[in-house]
Amino acid sequence: KNEVEQSPQNLTAQEGEFITINCSYSVGISALHWLQQHPGGGIVSLFMLSSGKKKHGRLIATINIQEKHSSLHITASHPRDSAVYICAAATGQGNLIFGKGTKLSVKP
């Protein structure tokens, strides 16, 4: 059974800090997704990656297939980055197995 583990569960940062959220998964996957969930509940897709690194604005996602590990980095964090960040592993069929999420709070 594939499990997805995230750390930390909760993270508080000061505005401007560099943030890292980690994700590990237990079996082979077709892709790894990073998602953002806002307090209202809506889920936004940030990245889908199967190798290497992707960057979008201040967000960077990396994945190491051999180590079954991925990280999400936020540079120059801002209070509007406050949300729950979720790592999800895609199976061969494309359905997602979700981690429990990391609740990020960025203080001004």
Add this chain to the structure above:
Amino acid sequence: EPEVTQTPSHQVTQMGQEVILRCVPISNHLYFYWYRQILGQKVEFLVSFYNNEISEKSEIFDDQFSVERPDGSNFTLKIRSTKLEDSAMYFCASREVWGQFFGPGTRLTVL
């Protein structure tokens, strides 16, 4: 920009009643999914749908659940006889090569 839409945004029902949650996926997507998130818990996969049939379902998706794509645009999730534990946020998603796109969710409250 195309988006996945879901209706209603909030549904309140009595235990034992049938509910239908509706989704309109992005029009050129071929894979569709339902997920649920019980309050305070992680998101869980329910079912995936491709080529007008279920391609995979989880243990949660028992005989009380069904999915349908009745008219080529809507994608529905039916719960035949709701239980208290069905109270959750239900998300529909559709997929293209670059990733999954989620709808805003339907909050189902079973009383």
